[in-house]
Amino acid sequence: MKRCRTSSNSIKDQKFISPDTAGELMNLFKVLTSETRLRLIHALILKEELCVSDLSNIVEMKPQAVSNQLQRLVDKDIVASRREGNQIYYKINDPCVINLLELGLCLLEESKKKRPRMEKFEVSKIMAT
Amino acid sequence: MKRCRTSSNSIKDQKFISPDTAGELMNLFKVLTSETRLRLIHALILKEELCVSDLSNIVEMKPQAVSNQLQRLVDKDIVASRREGNQIYYKINDPCVINLLELGLCLLEESKKKRPRMEKFEVSKIMAT
DNA sequence: TGACTATTACACGATATCATGTAATGGTAT
């Protein structure tokens, strides 16, 4: 992953970010605030290119729902599409989301190590008492 | 920033993430999908510790709105609070968000370099035609 | 105690999001 060494928007700038910048940042993260979109993006990272029905099978959701979310990702240039006969194949277009997803999964696991959640069998033990 | 070298949830695992994992990941990103929260978090990263009225002044919003968002951040253990007389001071509790915010700002700027957006005066040029 | 300040709790209205169902579109094959 490439690092940012010089950035006018770096946190080290010691000045507060503008509402505009915060808004753009929000839009960036907003892409990743849907279970469905995250699973779609993750699948596309793994498999490079998949059509709607492939993705529909993977996430076990209706093709319409998948298509809707893909359309939103296209709007933001996150993914790109290509038609091949009847199928329309999608692939990641903006590598940013790969970095974000990677970091997200990484942080998720670290926090699990530090603050282990209660396991299901423990819950059932409590429920049984 | 610490890197993840071995991770059972790594993208390299070549298996699709579960709905559960995607959900947790979504919750992580959801924290960052509010202009207000992003500005609050950013301010707390810069200044280490600030009370509600400080933050209220910085983001130019009502103390209630600020308090509401801070409460949501407390619920997710993102920030921690400390009372000192009348004021209640908040500080970042979960360093994850610092990494995410940093990467987000970094990616934002890179994408601006690559795909420069239309400037306002250009828009007005078009509007004038 | 009582006045005052800072913060929080809670209900409300406006807005956005998501999955669904139905209908339309684009492409293939007979």
Next chain:
DNA sequence: ATACCATTACATGATATCGTGTAATAGTCA
């Protein structure tokens, strides 16, 4: 042409979110 398949477009209802206003709570100071 027409039947068929994959995908998209669009409207809908359920749900979540955000900022606001009002009221309650916690602390300070006289």
